[in-house]
Amino acid sequence: VEHLLGIKYLKPNDIDVIFKTADHFKEVINRPIKKVPSLRDITIANLFFENSTRTKLSFELAEKRLSADVINFSAGQSSVKKGETLIDTVNNILSMKVDIVVMRHGNVGAGVFLSKHVNAKIINAGDGTHEHPTQALLDSYSIREKLGTVKGKKIVIVGDVLHSRVALSNIFALKLQGATVKVCGPTTLIPKYISSLGVEVETNLKKALEWCDVANVLRVQHERMDIKYFPSTREYTQLFGINQEILDNLGKKIVIMHPGPINRGVEITSDVADSSESIILNQVENGVAVRMAVIYLLAQQIKR
Numbered sequence: 075v076e077h078l079l080g081i082k083y084l085k086p087n088d089i090d091v092i093f094k095t096a097d098h099f100k101e102v103i104n105r106p107i108k109k110v111p112s113l114r115d116i117t118i119a120n121l122f123f124e125n126s127t128r129t130k131l132s133f134e135l136a137e138k139r140l141s142a143d144v145i146n147f148s149a150g151q152s153s154v155k156k157g158e159t160l161i162d163t164v165n166n167i168l169s170m171k172v173d174i175v176v177m178r179h180g181n182v183g184a185g186v187f188l189s190k191h192v193n194a195k196i197i198n199a200g201d202g203t204h205e206h207p208t209q210a211l212l213d214s215y216s217i218r219e220k221l222g223t224v225k226g227k228k229i230v231i232v233g234d235v236l237h238s239r240v241a242l243s244n245i246f247a248l249k250l251q252g253a254t255v256k257v258c259g260p261t262t263l264i265p266k267y268i269s270s271l272g273v274e275v276e277t278n279l280k281k282a283l284e285w286c287d288v289a290n291v292l293r294v295q296h297e298r299m300d301i302k303y304f305p306s307t308r309e310y311t312q313l314f315g316i317n318q319e320i321l322d323n324l325g326k327k328i329v330i331m332h333p334g335p336i337n338r339g340v341e342i343t344s345d346v347a348d349s350s351e352s353i354i355l356n357q358v359e360n361g362v363a364v365r366m367a368v369i370y371l372l373a374q375q376i377k378r
């Protein structure tokens with residue numbers, strides 16, 4: 075693929091190649107000298123039009139570990155505030171000889187739009203409620219690391235699926251790799267098209283957790299929420315919040331994941347998030363190696 079705009083544009087072999095490359099970079103970043111000189115001639119711009127902690131820092135670190143030159147842009151401190159358009163903003167940045175653009179944007183399809191109008195490799199770091207491909211790759215990579223494979227595993231995605239780009243990218247990635255996927259949440263937070271993706275809906279949290287090997291717990295996205303979708307936080311937590319008591323009564327261990335940031339005490343309690351069943355911080359750690367792999371593989375296509 076020319077860009078990483080979404081998991082829906084990938085084939086199973088693309089994911090295999092990314093993971094094998096990430097295995098190599100994971101070994102590199104655990105060495106005393108964590109850097110490789112692979113991208114010394116590449117310049118990367120990280121453009122964040124929406125807030126981020128993990129994705130922004132993880133991309134920046136991945137780029138620096140590959141020895142790329144890095145510039146960072148946050149819309150809030152930029153001339154976007156004076157009315158500059160997306161294309162003007164990006165073309166001005168590209169005129170400084172930038173090769174790769176990593177972009178998070180609130181609009182669905184912003185990465186696809188950009189890829190058609192500018193001459194650079196584009197990596198989608200989250201576009202509205204649509205896709206977050208590197209999150210899905212690091213999530214699958216973390217499942218593979220913990221359970222040996224993704225193929226044949228049963229994954230339930232719990233919570234606010236409607237507003238979640240993490241959910242959609244995960245569904246595409248997991249199904250490409252041969253996992254079975256269910257979603258669990260209030261019917262108002264499950265998109266109507268979900269069955270067309272080959273995903274079953276389970277509205278009973280206990281049944282969903284009894285069924286699965288892995289529960290990927292989503293953040294309730296209050297900032298994208300309309301009152302008609304979400305009656306109350308207390309009610310949500312009573313029906314769909316994951317706590318240690320629920321897990322203890324399953325009679326088996328399951329792997330707990332969360333893309334972050336966590337609403338502690340809403341979709342997941344602190345004891346579960348910080349438990350030995352949780353791989354939440356492993357996901358963050360793996361994000362650097364996976365993003366190094368994505369950037370490295372795209373950079374190999376740049377003609378110099």
Ligand code: CP
Pocket residue numbers: 125126127128129130200206209333334335
């Ligand atoms: N998981 C994730 O995208 O987190 P940030 O919003 O902090 O980047």
